[in-house]
Every structure is written in C-alpha cells, then in structure tokens.
Amino acid sequence: MSKKKLIQHTSEHFEKMFQHPPQTIFLSPGRINIIGEHIDYNDGFVLPAAINKYVCLAFSVKETSECTIIAKDLNSEVKFDIHENVVPHKKMWVNYIFGVLHQLKIRQFPLKGFNVVFSSSIPIGAGLSSSAAVECGFAYALNTMFDLGLSKKEMALIGQKSEHTFVGVNCGIMDQFASVFGKKNKAIKLDCTTLAYEYHNADFKKYSLLLLDSNVKHTHLTSGYNVRRHEVEQGITLLKKHFTEVKTFRNCTEAMVDALRSELGETIYKRCHFVVKEIQRVQDAVQAMEASDFKKLGTLMSETHEGLSKEYEVSCDEIDFLVDAVQNEKTVLGARMMGGGFGGCSINLVEKGSEDAIIERISKLYRNQFGIELKPYKIKISKGTSRYKK
Structure with missing residues (x-):
C-alpha cells in the first residue's frame, strides 16, 4: 500500500469512527539493517535505515480524560481514562502503546484524553520492526500534541523500555533508534553501547x-x-x-x-x-x-x-x-x-x-x-x- 493510500484509509476510518477528521497525522517507519548482524550485543556497530513502510496514526486531543485507541487492521479497540493506572493488557497490540503511556506517566507528564486510529503498511513478522514503529509513532504523537519536550533519543529509549516492561521482549535499541532518527537516503552507523551515531550516504543511485x-x-x-x-x-x-x-x-x-x-x-x-x-x-x-x-x-x-x-x-x-x-x-x-x-x-x-x-x-x-x-x-x-x- 502506498503512503498516500495508507494516510487516506486511516483518516477516513478515523472520521467514520469519531464523526470528525483527525487533528493531525503521524507516520512512523519500519527499518532495515544494511549490515552488522548479531554484533549489537558484542560492542559492535549496526547500520540501520528507516524505510518507506509505515505505521500511520490519525490523532485528535479531547477536552475530557477519555481515550479511545483503534487498531484498524485488527478491527480492535481499547477505551480507558487517562488518569487510570496503566497495566499490561490481555490484547498484545495494546501493550506496545500502554507501555509507552506507562513510561510517560511515571515521568509525571500532564496528559489529556485523545482519540487515535492507526494502521500499517509494514508487514508483520518480516523483521521490519512494526512494533518499534508503533511505539515510536505513539511516543512522537503524544510528545507533539502535549508539548512534552522529549528528545528523539528519549523517545527511542521510551519505546525500548515499553517493549521490555509491557511486551516482555528484551530487545536492543536499534529498531526504535532507526525509526525515530531515520533520514531519507541515509543509513545510521549506531554504537548500541553508547548510542553515539553518525549518518552516512545510502543513495544507491542505479x-x-x-x-x-x-x-x-x-x-x-x-x-x-x-x-x-x-x-x-x-x-x-x-x-x-x-x-x-x-x-x-x-x-x-x-x-x-x-x-x-x-x-x-x-x-x-x-x-x-x-x-x-x-x-x-x-x-x-x-x-x-x-x-x-x-x-x-x-x-x-x-x-x-x-x-x-x-x-x-x-x-x-x-x-x-x-x-x-x-x-x-x-x-x-x-x-x-x-x-x-x-x-x-x-x-x-x-x-x-x-x-x-x-x-x-x-x-x-x-x-x-x-x-x-x-x-x-x-x-x-x-x-x-x-x-x-x-
């Protein structure tokens, strides 16, 4: 599915569900790793890049404390109050988002209610990090809409921590880092130990x-x-x-x-x-x-x-x-x-x-x-x- 079509389908579903268009659309990409496999935990470097497959989030802030999150592709939704304690959910997809919310709440950020519909063109189970794209897209959306002042690095770490705590996967930082820090035609040489990074040309020409x-x-x-x-x-x-x-x-x-x-x-x-x-x-x-x-x-x-x-x-x-x-x-x-x-x-x-x-x-x-x-x-x-x- 093209980016344009993904945005259109997600926006239309938001309007259908909430009877008004979304305030804002966010796009969070999947990633590849060009080279550098199994050396992230061996003090090596990785060379990931964001790709043109996305999680699209249609987002609106509410004046109340009620929240609704709809996973369009799964035909599933969750409703809750933003002031409630966030605990792991029986629906696995919810935990990628609740884990992020939990990280923001323990930092005592002021949040209000919101409506979200998200959909994805990142194939599930292909190793392109759809989960990191959901986590980082959601963190980025909340950071923007509620003016939280988080840096890109902090958002990547929040996504990783979310996966560790609510999903139960002890993942490294590469996926979230690549999703947040990606640049067009650039690969990221990332030191997974120190998080030092640099961009390198990845325009493959012909x-x-x-x-x-x-x-x-x-x-x-x-x-x-x-x-x-x-x-x-x-x-x-x-x-x-x-x-x-x-x-x-x-x-x-x-x-x-x-x-x-x-x-x-x-x-x-x-x-x-x-x-x-x-x-x-x-x-x-x-x-x-x-x-x-x-x-x-x-x-x-x-x-x-x-x-x-x-x-x-x-x-x-x-x-x-x-x-x-x-x-x-x-x-x-x-x-x-x-x-x-x-x-x-x-x-x-x-x-x-x-x-x-x-x-x-x-x-x-x-x-x-x-x-x-x-x-x-x-x-x-x-x-x-x-x-x-x-």
Missing part, C-alpha cells in the same frame, strides 16, 4: 534494495539467540585472559582469535571469528557507501551471510536457499539474511529495473523447493518518525 520474505520463522530463534550470547561471552572472557589489551570484541583482531583456536574450541572459535570480521565489515561498508562503491558493499553483504550461516549458524535452509539462488544473477551485487535469524527476510542489493524478473524467477524456485509463497518488498530509505504535512 541500485535498489529488495527484500525477499521467506514467510517462515523457526521456533528456535530465542533459544539460539541465548546460546549464541553465552558462547561469545565465553569467548571474550578467554580472549581477555590471554590478551590484556582486549577490553571488548572491538579491539580484538582476527589474529588473536586464530591464535586461540584450539583453546576456544571449534564452535566458540567460529562465533568469535564471525563477530570480529563483522565489526570490521560494518566499517568497510560505511566506506564503500561513502565512495559509492556498491560492488564492494554487495560483496560485504554476501560475506556477512556466509558468516551468519556457516560460523554463527543462525540461518536456515529457506534463507540460505534465497541467498544462494541470487548469487549468479548478474543484476544482484550481494545478498544476506537480515535480522536475528532462523527465518525472516533476505536483503538484496540489485540493479534498478531488475526487481520484477528476480522476484518472478526466485518465487518459482522457492515455491518448487519448499511449497511456500515468497513475499517480495521493494523498499526505499526514508525519513524517520514525523508529523505528516500535506
């Missing part, structure tokens, strides 16, 4: 980004994630013991990891080797984008997938198939798994104009192999959460 959604999510994502964290923690502990100059993976070299291969054991060696290489790949990717060296960027993306699949072992047959299937395409510069792993999307750097042919060919191969329909998403890098101006 190339574009294409997402291929495998339509699978294997159940061992959470357990696999926890095991990987434990493995790399064991690895860095041993590396620090042998090399006093090592404080984090960021100042660890490939040579150091190689020197301890037998002591680390093959599994932990592979995990640590991936982390050290991926931290460097993010730096190299930034340089490649700034130099408009997209062939280099594509090569780095493919190298990342190889590491995620063979060394970090967080891929799966379906995603490996999607990445392998495009490797010999002349119009594809690089491809990799995106996100936590064990399903989700592959992200592909392709020549503009070649997308439909790639989608047609890969969809057929994928259907024949797994009996699953592929979902393709053509995306552009967009600005972050904002108030819509006609």
Whole structure:
C-alpha cells in the first residue's frame, strides 16, 4: 500500500469512527539493517535505515480524560481514562502503546484524553520492526500534541523500555533508534553501547534494495539467540585472559582469535571469528557507501551471510536457499539474511529495473523447493518518525 493510500484509509476510518477528521497525522517507519548482524550485543556497530513502510496514526486531543485507541487492521479497540493506572493488557497490540503511556506517566507528564486510529503498511513478522514503529509513532504523537519536550533519543529509549516492561521482549535499541532518527537516503552507523551515531550516504543511485520474505520463522530463534550470547561471552572472557589489551570484541583482531583456536574450541572459535570480521565489515561498508562503491558493499553483504550461516549458524535452509539462488544473477551485487535469524527476510542489493524478473524467477524456485509463497518488498530509505504535512 502506498503512503498516500495508507494516510487516506486511516483518516477516513478515523472520521467514520469519531464523526470528525483527525487533528493531525503521524507516520512512523519500519527499518532495515544494511549490515552488522548479531554484533549489537558484542560492542559492535549496526547500520540501520528507516524505510518507506509505515505505521500511520490519525490523532485528535479531547477536552475530557477519555481515550479511545483503534487498531484498524485488527478491527480492535481499547477505551480507558487517562488518569487510570496503566497495566499490561490481555490484547498484545495494546501493550506496545500502554507501555509507552506507562513510561510517560511515571515521568509525571500532564496528559489529556485523545482519540487515535492507526494502521500499517509494514508487514508483520518480516523483521521490519512494526512494533518499534508503533511505539515510536505513539511516543512522537503524544510528545507533539502535549508539548512534552522529549528528545528523539528519549523517545527511542521510551519505546525500548515499553517493549521490555509491557511486551516482555528484551530487545536492543536499534529498531526504535532507526525509526525515530531515520533520514531519507541515509543509513545510521549506531554504537548500541553508547548510542553515539553518525549518518552516512545510502543513495544507491542505479541500485535498489529488495527484500525477499521467506514467510517462515523457526521456533528456535530465542533459544539460539541465548546460546549464541553465552558462547561469545565465553569467548571474550578467554580472549581477555590471554590478551590484556582486549577490553571488548572491538579491539580484538582476527589474529588473536586464530591464535586461540584450539583453546576456544571449534564452535566458540567460529562465533568469535564471525563477530570480529563483522565489526570490521560494518566499517568497510560505511566506506564503500561513502565512495559509492556498491560492488564492494554487495560483496560485504554476501560475506556477512556466509558468516551468519556457516560460523554463527543462525540461518536456515529457506534463507540460505534465497541467498544462494541470487548469487549468479548478474543484476544482484550481494545478498544476506537480515535480522536475528532462523527465518525472516533476505536483503538484496540489485540493479534498478531488475526487481520484477528476480522476484518472478526466485518465487518459482522457492515455491518448487519448499511449497511456500515468497513475499517480495521493494523498499526505499526514508525519513524517520514525523508529523505528516500535506
């Protein structure tokens, strides 16, 4: 669905439900991560960007303390009084919003009643952070309408805290940060430890980004994630013991990891080797984008997938198939798994104009192999959460 159509549908539904048009419209984007996977918790950097898939919020302030929030896509609503204590709700979608409200209330911000209708063009379950877009869009809307004076960083942290406390997902900061801080044709090099960040050119000129959604999510994502964290923690502990100059993976070299291969054991060696290489790949990717060296960027993306699949072992047959299937395409510069792993999307750097042919060919191969329909998403890098101006 186009941005224009999303805004129109959300606004019309608001008017239908409340018999007047909304005061204001807000748009909050989903996100991709160009490179830098599984290193946010290993003192590395990530390289996310906001994309042109949005949560749209139609919003009006009321003079009373009554609040109504309508999730148009789910045909569901919740009503409450703004002065009531906010507690986790049995409807999961409500908790993304109640978590934000709770964070604002414990900061004792003065709030009044409001009506909201929201709808989304961000596909659910594709790893594009629709939940962060809801949290950040709602925080941004309340901050604007009630003049709360929150910074972008504070809104991102409120979104993250909301997910930790009301949704029960111990997520990192990347998703919320990218949603709020996104800029058109810019990627954000983000240090997830310090929240230091810088923008880098992500105008791909005659190339574009294409997402291929495998339509699978294997159940061992959470357990696999926890095991990987434990493995790399064991690895860095041993590396620090042998090399006093090592404080984090960021100042660890490939040579150091190689020197301890037998002591680390093959599994932990592979995990640590991936982390050290991926931290460097993010730096190299930034340089490649700034130099408009997209062939280099594509090569780095493919190298990342190889590491995620063979060394970090967080891929799966379906995603490996999607990445392998495009490797010999002349119009594809690089491809990799995106996100936590064990399903989700592959992200592909392709020549503009070649997308439909790639989608047609890969969809057929994928259907024949797994009996699953592929979902393709053509995306552009967009600005972050904002108030819509006609």
